[in-house]
Amino acid sequence: MFETIQGEGIHTGVPAVFVRLQGCPVGCPWCDTKHTWTLDEKDIDTVDAVVSKRGESERYFGISALGLLALFEQQRYQARHVVLTGGEPCMYDLTELTTLLHAHGYTTQIETSGTFEVRCASETWVTVSPKINMKGGYDVLTSALQRADEIKHPIAMQKHIDELDALLSVLETPPQNVCLQPISQQPRATELAIKTCIERNWRLSLQTHKYVGIA
Numbered sequence: 001m002f003e004t005i006q007g008e009g010i011h012t013g014v015p016a017v018f019v020r021l022q023g024c025p026v027g028c029p030w031c032d033t034k035h036t037w038t039l040d041e042k043d044i045d046t047v048d049a050v051v052s053k054r055g056e057s058e059r060y061f062g063i064s065a066l067g068l069l070a071l072f073e074q075q076r077y078q079a080r081h082v083v084l085t086g087g088e089p090c091m092y093d094l095t096e097l098t099t100l101l102h103a104h105g106y107t108t109q110i111e112t113s114g115t116f117e118v119r120c121a122s123e124t125w126v127t128v129s130p131k132i133n134m135k136g137g138y139d140v141l142t143s144a145l146q147r148a149d150e151i152k153h154p155i156a157m158q159k160h161i162d163e164l165d166a167l168l169s170v171l172e173t174p175p176q177n178v179c180l181q182p183i184s185q186q187p188r189a190t191e192l193a194i195k196t197c198i199e200r201n202w203r204l205s206l207q208t209h210k211y212v213g214i215a
């Protein structure tokens with residue numbers, strides 16, 4: 001859990017509290033957050049130890065929705081936008097947490113791979129970053145794509161754009177907001193993303209936090 005600036009997608013630039021939910025079975029080889037994949041009870045730690053950690057580690061804590069809200073206040077976070085990411089946050093039912101946060105004046109956003117059903121408040125902004133043919137073998141759910149307010153697709157080569165086209169072609173109404181995000185700031189991926197965004201009138205998502213060296 002940490003406070004930073006949203007570096008990706010349509011909300012780029014918005015101050016936000018990030019909460020990484022532990023556990024992800026999908027297994028993208030280029031994943032930025034491999035420390036969130038495992039869900040092992042031996043890694044459960046105290047809230048204080050996890051909140052004060054500075055590097056990446058598998059250690060995590062369990063907390064109720066009310067407990068998390070109280071913890072935000074205790075940390076004196078200024079941001080009023082909460083990003084639930086991971087790991088794969090949609091392994092969990094986020095309805096209670098997101099409803100509670102909205103009732104207390106926060107806006108919420110979920111970053112998900114679309115491989116689990118999205119369970120959250122109707123006001124939550126849902127970013128689906130569909131994970132196609134990953135080793136975890138999980139299929140992207142049409143229900144997740146239909147719920148998406150934004151599709152943010154990580155790409156390195158033309159094949160990834162073709163896969164996205166195939167996925168979107170099954171939807172009755174095309175998504176309003178599609179962003180392409182170059183994988184790991186690779187120059188060729190960035191070039192391809194720029195070219196395709198201009199051709200398709202899509203948005204470029206550059207992981208701006210990496211360019212300025214923040215979390």
Ligand SMILES: C[S@@+](CC[C@H](N)C(=O)[O-])C[C@H]1O[C@@H](n2cnc3c(N)ncnc32)[C@H](O)[C@@H]1O
Nearest residue numbers: 030031032033086087088111112113129183184
């Ligand atoms: C770490 S994932 C966690 C949330 C969820 N599991 C998902 O994949 O959307 C958060 C975002 O980072 C993106 N991402 C992860 N590693 C990346 C990388 N090396 N380059 C670009 N985007 C990456 C994912 O596609 C996703 O949009």
Ligand SMILES: Nc1nc2[nH]cc(C(=O)O)c2c(=O)[nH]1
Nearest residue numbers: 005006007008085111209215
């Ligand atoms: N600053 C910042 N913005 C982000 N947007 C999505 C992120 C993620 O890992 O889900 C992320 C992240 O890790 N850092």
Ligand code: SF4
Nearest residue numbers: 024026027028031113
């Ligand atoms: S689905 Fe998200 S958290 Fe899981 S491996 Fe892929 S990028 Fe990482």
Ligand SMILES: [Mg+2]
Nearest residue numbers: 032033085215
């Ligand atoms: Mg990240």
